[in-house]
Amino acid sequence: MTIIDKTDLTALRKADSVCFDHNVRTSRGPERGSYIRAIKRAPFDSTDPFEQDITHTIAVDSRAFTYDYASDHDNLTAFGMLHSAQVTETWRTVVALLRVGDDVSLVWAAGNSNGYLTEAGLHRDELRFIVKRGERTMTFHVMTDVCPNNSARMIKTLTYELA
Secondary structure (H helix, E strand, C coil), X not given: CCECCHHHHHHHHHCCEEEEEEEEECCCCCCEEEEEEEEXXXXXXXXXXXXXXXXXXXXXXXXXXXXXXXXXXXXXEEEEEECCHHHCHHHHHHHHHCCCCCEEEEEEEECCCCHHHHHCCCEEEEEEEEEEECCEEEXXXXXXXXXXXXXXXXXXXXXXCCC
Protein backbone atom coordinates (compact mmCIF):
# COMPACT_ATOMS: atom_id res chain seq x y z
CA MET A 1 0.00 0.00 0.00
CA THR A 2 1.44 3.37 -1.07
CA ILE A 3 -0.46 6.37 0.22
CA ILE A 4 0.36 9.62 -1.58
CA ASP A 5 1.28 12.52 0.70
CA LYS A 6 1.53 16.24 -0.12
CA THR A 7 5.23 16.07 -1.02
CA ASP A 8 4.66 13.08 -3.35
CA LEU A 9 1.78 14.85 -5.08
CA THR A 10 3.73 18.08 -5.57
CA ALA A 11 6.74 16.19 -6.97
CA LEU A 12 4.59 14.21 -9.43
CA ARG A 13 2.80 17.36 -10.61
CA LYS A 14 5.99 19.39 -11.12
CA ALA A 15 8.26 16.67 -12.54
CA ASP A 16 9.85 17.15 -15.93
CA SER A 17 10.47 13.39 -16.20
CA VAL A 18 8.92 10.44 -14.39
CA CYS A 19 10.60 7.01 -14.15
CA PHE A 20 8.79 3.82 -13.22
CA ASP A 21 10.79 0.84 -11.91
CA HIS A 22 9.57 -2.67 -11.13
CA ASN A 23 11.55 -5.24 -9.17
CA VAL A 24 14.90 -3.41 -9.40
CA ARG A 25 17.93 -3.62 -7.16
CA THR A 26 18.55 -0.48 -5.16
CA SER A 27 21.89 1.09 -4.33
CA ARG A 28 21.20 0.33 -0.66
CA GLY A 29 21.67 -3.40 -0.93
CA PRO A 30 20.64 -6.65 -2.61
CA GLU A 31 16.89 -6.16 -2.01
CA ARG A 32 14.64 -5.46 -4.94
CA GLY A 33 11.86 -2.90 -4.99
CA SER A 34 9.50 -0.89 -7.16
CA TYR A 35 9.55 2.88 -7.40
CA ILE A 36 8.26 6.00 -9.08
CA ARG A 37 10.93 8.68 -9.46
CA ALA A 38 9.79 12.25 -10.13
CA ILE A 39 12.66 14.30 -11.60
CA LYS A 40 12.72 18.10 -11.79
CA ARG A 41 15.58 19.28 -13.97
CA ALA A 42 17.61 22.43 -13.34
CA PRO A 43 17.43 24.99 -16.17
CA PHE A 44 20.08 24.37 -18.85
CA ASP A 45 21.08 28.02 -18.98
CA SER A 46 21.38 28.51 -15.22
CA THR A 47 24.59 30.05 -13.90
CA ASP A 48 23.55 29.40 -10.30
CA PRO A 49 25.91 26.72 -8.90
CA PHE A 50 23.25 25.70 -6.37
CA GLU A 51 20.60 24.81 -8.94
CA GLN A 52 20.59 21.09 -9.60
CA ASP A 53 18.33 18.26 -10.71
CA ILE A 54 16.07 17.03 -7.91
CA THR A 55 14.69 13.48 -7.71
CA HIS A 56 11.86 12.46 -5.40
CA THR A 57 11.46 8.69 -5.00
CA ILE A 58 8.21 6.98 -4.01
CA ALA A 59 8.27 3.26 -3.14
CA VAL A 60 5.17 1.62 -4.66
CA ASP A 61 3.46 -1.72 -4.90
CA SER A 62 3.95 -3.12 -8.36
CA ARG A 63 3.13 -6.37 -10.11
CA ALA A 64 3.94 -7.77 -13.52
CA PHE A 65 2.29 -10.50 -15.56
CA THR A 66 2.53 -11.91 -19.04
CA TYR A 67 -0.34 -12.44 -21.44
CA ASP A 68 1.03 -15.92 -22.11
CA TYR A 69 0.45 -17.17 -18.57
CA ALA A 70 -1.98 -14.58 -17.13
CA SER A 71 -0.33 -14.81 -13.72
CA ASP A 72 2.13 -12.70 -11.78
CA HIS A 73 5.81 -13.39 -12.21
CA ASP A 74 8.57 -12.68 -9.68
CA ASN A 75 11.20 -13.10 -12.40
CA LEU A 76 10.27 -9.95 -14.35
CA THR A 77 11.89 -6.54 -14.07
CA ALA A 78 10.65 -3.40 -15.79
CA PHE A 79 11.49 0.21 -16.53
CA GLY A 80 9.54 2.98 -18.22
CA MET A 81 10.13 6.71 -18.50
CA LEU A 82 8.07 9.73 -19.45
CA HIS A 83 10.76 12.11 -20.70
CA SER A 84 8.45 15.11 -21.01
CA ALA A 85 5.86 14.39 -18.34
CA GLN A 86 4.23 17.82 -18.44
CA VAL A 87 3.35 17.51 -22.14
CA THR A 88 2.07 13.93 -21.90
CA GLU A 89 -1.71 14.34 -21.81
CA THR A 90 -2.45 11.08 -20.02
CA TRP A 91 0.09 11.83 -17.29
CA ARG A 92 -1.25 15.38 -16.83
CA THR A 93 -4.72 13.86 -16.37
CA VAL A 94 -3.42 11.34 -13.82
CA VAL A 95 -1.69 13.94 -11.64
CA ALA A 96 -4.60 16.38 -11.94
CA LEU A 97 -6.95 13.71 -10.56
CA LEU A 98 -4.57 12.48 -7.82
CA ARG A 99 -5.31 13.53 -4.25
CA VAL A 100 -3.40 13.33 -0.99
CA GLY A 101 -4.39 10.03 0.63
CA ASP A 102 -4.83 8.10 -2.63
CA ASP A 103 -3.33 4.60 -2.73
CA VAL A 104 -1.27 4.13 -5.90
CA SER A 105 0.33 1.09 -7.54
CA LEU A 106 1.71 -0.07 -10.89
CA VAL A 107 0.67 -2.98 -13.12
CA TRP A 108 2.95 -4.13 -15.95
CA ALA A 109 1.67 -6.41 -18.74
CA ALA A 110 4.21 -8.18 -20.95
CA GLY A 111 3.92 -10.21 -24.11
CA ASN A 112 1.66 -10.29 -27.09
CA SER A 113 -2.06 -9.85 -26.87
CA ASN A 114 -2.64 -10.76 -30.53
CA GLY A 115 -1.19 -12.93 -33.28
CA TYR A 116 -0.20 -10.04 -35.57
CA LEU A 117 2.60 -8.94 -33.26
CA THR A 118 3.81 -12.51 -32.85
CA GLU A 119 3.95 -13.00 -36.63
CA ALA A 120 5.94 -9.78 -36.97
CA GLY A 121 8.40 -10.86 -34.24
CA LEU A 122 7.35 -8.03 -31.93
CA HIS A 123 6.41 -7.80 -28.26
CA ARG A 124 4.00 -5.40 -26.60
CA ASP A 125 4.62 -4.16 -23.05
CA GLU A 126 2.23 -1.92 -21.12
CA LEU A 127 2.27 0.10 -17.90
CA ARG A 128 -0.91 0.93 -15.98
CA PHE A 129 -1.11 3.36 -13.05
CA ILE A 130 -3.71 2.30 -10.48
CA VAL A 131 -5.32 4.78 -8.08
CA LYS A 132 -7.54 3.59 -5.22
CA ARG A 133 -9.63 6.19 -3.43
CA GLY A 134 -11.92 4.67 -0.85
CA GLU A 135 -14.01 2.01 -2.59
CA ARG A 136 -13.26 3.40 -6.07
CA THR A 137 -10.43 2.26 -8.33
CA MET A 138 -9.20 4.22 -11.35
CA THR A 139 -6.86 2.64 -13.91
CA PHE A 140 -4.77 4.77 -16.28
CA HIS A 141 -2.89 3.39 -19.25
CA VAL A 142 0.39 5.31 -18.96
CA MET A 143 2.51 3.83 -21.74
CA THR A 144 2.87 1.07 -24.33
CA ASP A 145 6.05 -0.15 -25.96
CA VAL A 146 6.19 -2.37 -29.06
CA CYS A 147 9.57 -3.66 -30.17
CA PRO A 148 11.52 -6.88 -30.84
CA ASN A 149 12.52 -9.01 -27.87
CA ASN A 150 15.72 -7.08 -27.12
CA SER A 151 17.20 -4.75 -24.51
CA ALA A 152 14.83 -1.93 -25.56
CA ARG A 153 11.81 -3.71 -24.06
CA MET A 154 10.20 -2.17 -20.97
CA ILE A 155 9.69 -5.57 -19.34
CA LYS A 156 12.45 -8.14 -19.23
CA THR A 157 13.08 -11.50 -17.61
CA LEU A 158 15.24 -11.09 -14.55
CA THR A 159 18.67 -12.66 -14.85
CA TYR A 160 20.27 -13.57 -11.57
CA GLU A 161 23.92 -12.75 -11.04
CA LEU A 162 26.19 -15.46 -9.72
CA ALA A 163 27.47 -14.70 -6.25
